[in-house]
Amino acid sequence: MExxxxxxxxxxxxxxxxxxxxxxxxxxxxxxxxxxxxxLGRGHNLRVQEDDPSLHxxxxxxxxxxxxxxxxxxxxxxxxxxxxxxxxxxxxFGIARVVVGEDETFRGGHEWLAAHGVEIVxxxxxxxxxxxxxxxxxxxxxxxEDIGQ
Amino acid sequence: MExxxxxxxxxxxxxxxxxxxxxxxxxxxxxxxxxxxxxLGRGHNLRVQEDDPSLHxxxxxxxxxxxxxxxxxxxxxxxxxxxxxxxxxxxxFGIARVVVGEDETFRGGHEWLAAHGVEIVxxxxxxxxxxxxxxxxxxxxxxxEDIGQ
Numbered sequence: 001m002e003x004x005x006x007x008x009x010x011x012x013x014x015x016x017x018x019x020x021x022x023x024x025x026x027x028x029x030x031x032x033x034x035x036x037x038x039x040l041g042r043g044h045n046l047r048v049q050e051d052d053p054s055l056h057x058x059x060x061x062x063x064x065x066x067x068x069x070x071x072x073x074x075x076x077x078x079x080x081x082x083x084x085x086x087x088x089x090x091x092x093f094g095i096a097r098v099v100v101g102e103d104e105t106f107r108g109g110h111e112w113l114a115a116h117g118v119e120i121v122x123x124x125x126x127x128x129x130x131x132x133x134x135x136x137x138x139x140x141x142x143x144x145e146d147i148g149q
Numbered sequence: 150m151e152x153x154x155x156x157x158x159x160x161x162x163x164x165x166x167x168x169x170x171x172x173x174x175x176x177x178x179x180x181x182x183x184x185x186x187x188x189l190g191r192g193h194n195l196r197v198q199e200d201d202p203s204l205h206x207x208x209x210x211x212x213x214x215x216x217x218x219x220x221x222x223x224x225x226x227x228x229x230x231x232x233x234x235x236x237x238x239x240x241x242f243g244i245a246r247v248v249v250g251e252d253e254t255f256r257g258g259h260e261w262l263a264a265h266g267v268e269i270v271x272x273x274x275x276x277x278x279x280x281x282x283x284x285x286x287x288x289x290x291x292x293x294e295d296i297g298q
Contacts, residue, residue, distance in 0.1 A: 047216065053242075054203070054212040063203040067196065071297060088237020088258070093202075093297035109237070148220060148242035 001075075006099045006121050009033055009077045010128075012042055013101060016057065017079045017131055020044035026139075026146055027131040028080050030057035032065045032095075035073035041065030047146055056146075058086035062093075071095045079128045083108040083147055091116055101128030105136060106147065150224075155248045155270050158182055158226045159277075161191055162250060165206065166228045166280055169193035175288075175295055176280040177229050179206035181214045181244075184222035190214030196295055205295075207235035211242075220244045228277045232257040232296055240265055250277030254285060255296065 009031060016029025026045040034040050043060025046052050055063070058078050068074075071093045076082070079101035082090065087109025090098055097119040100110055104124070114120045136143050158180060165178025175194040183189050192209025195201050204212070207227050217223075220242045225231075228250035231239065236258025239247055246268040249259055253273070263269045285292050 051216055052212060053214075053216050054208050054238075059203050059208075063201060065202075067200055067202050067294065069294060084237040084241035085234075086237070088233040088235070088240075089203075091237075092233035092257075108241075145216065145218060 001097065001099075001119070001121060003121070003123065005037075006077070006123060007125075009075065010079070010099060010101055010123060010125060012039065013057070013077045013079045014125075014127060014131075016042055016044040016061075017128070020046075020049070020057075021131065021135065023049050025049050026142065027135050028057040028078070030061040030076060030078040032061045033075045033077065040068070040074065045146065048142070053146075056083065056086050058082055058089060062089060075099060077101075079125075080106055080132060081108045081110050081122075082113075087113055090118060097121070099123065101125045102132070104129050105132035150246065150248075150268070150270060152270070152272065154186075155226070155272060156274075158224065159228070159248060159250055159272055159274060161188065162206070162226045162228045163274075163276060163280075165191055165193040165210075166277070169195075169198070169206075170280065170284065172198050174198050175291065176284050177206040177227070179210040179225060179227040181210045182224045182226065189217070189223065194295065197291070202295075205232065205235050207231055207238060211238060224248060226250075228274075229255055229281060230257045230259050230271075231262075236262055239267060246270070248272065250274045251281070253278050254281040 021027035041064030046055035081103035170176035190213030195204035230252035
């Protein structure tokens with residue numbers, strides 16, 4: 001896909017990540033887009049805010065999109081490389097494409113997804129990197145909890 | 150682990166699956182047990198009941214267990230072989246063991262988990278198979294929706 005469009009969609013995920021951090025949470029955001037560019041769902045990590053370990057950014061966006069008959073041609077946009085939990089979500093539901101804000105501070109399963117036919121776009125976005133670096137330095141225990149380390 | 154203990158724990162997941170079916174939902178149940186046999190959380194698929202595609206049985210049990218500092222030595226018990234979404238959950242959070250009620254009607258990622266060091270116990274439970282066969286025959290579209298087919 002065009003990087004210009006990917007960056008536009010990433011902005012939604014970044015807004016979500018910033019909102020999460022402003023709430024005292026983990027600054028990871030995501031959004032699920034349909035083939036025609038419709039925003040189907042958006043969300044951010046809610047471990048802290050709802051004491052819910054199951055709501056990573058990607059699962060929150062997936063949930064917000066509600067029940068869908070098919071995920072064919074949808075794109076999951078996330079500020080950070082998806083962990084195995086969120087990579088598994090993408091593979092199981094046949095989400096076609098993942099736009100990754102950055103994979104420097106954490107690298108999950110996006111190469112595994114690429115090997116299984118998912119289109120992966122990594123944007124190396126400096127703001128996404130900066131948000132995660134600030135957060136990991138400020139809250140290392142919380143970050144480790146979120147990725148099961 | 151001893152199959153007698155695994156069967157005892159599976160009974161909790163089967164209760165959940167039955168409860169889900171009685172509510173008009175998808176009959177898959179799960180439970181997360183601690184190393185000492187403490188039941189940390191239990192749940193069932195809630196796609197129909199809460200219109201929530203993110204709550205598979207395993208994620209519902211994981212969520213019910215709340216925030217945990219570590220999943221070391223925990224066991225996820227599920228009536229059905231975990232899909233990629235739920236297998237990813239197990240891998241990311243370092244859940245040590247998965248007890249699978251059956252893998253005849255659906256086979257997800259449990260062999261991938263075994264290859265990554267997770268202990269897998271498949272019980273070939275006839276009641277679990279019967280529940281899924283009945284459900285898939287009665288509600289094929291709903292089942293396909295739940296696994297993204």
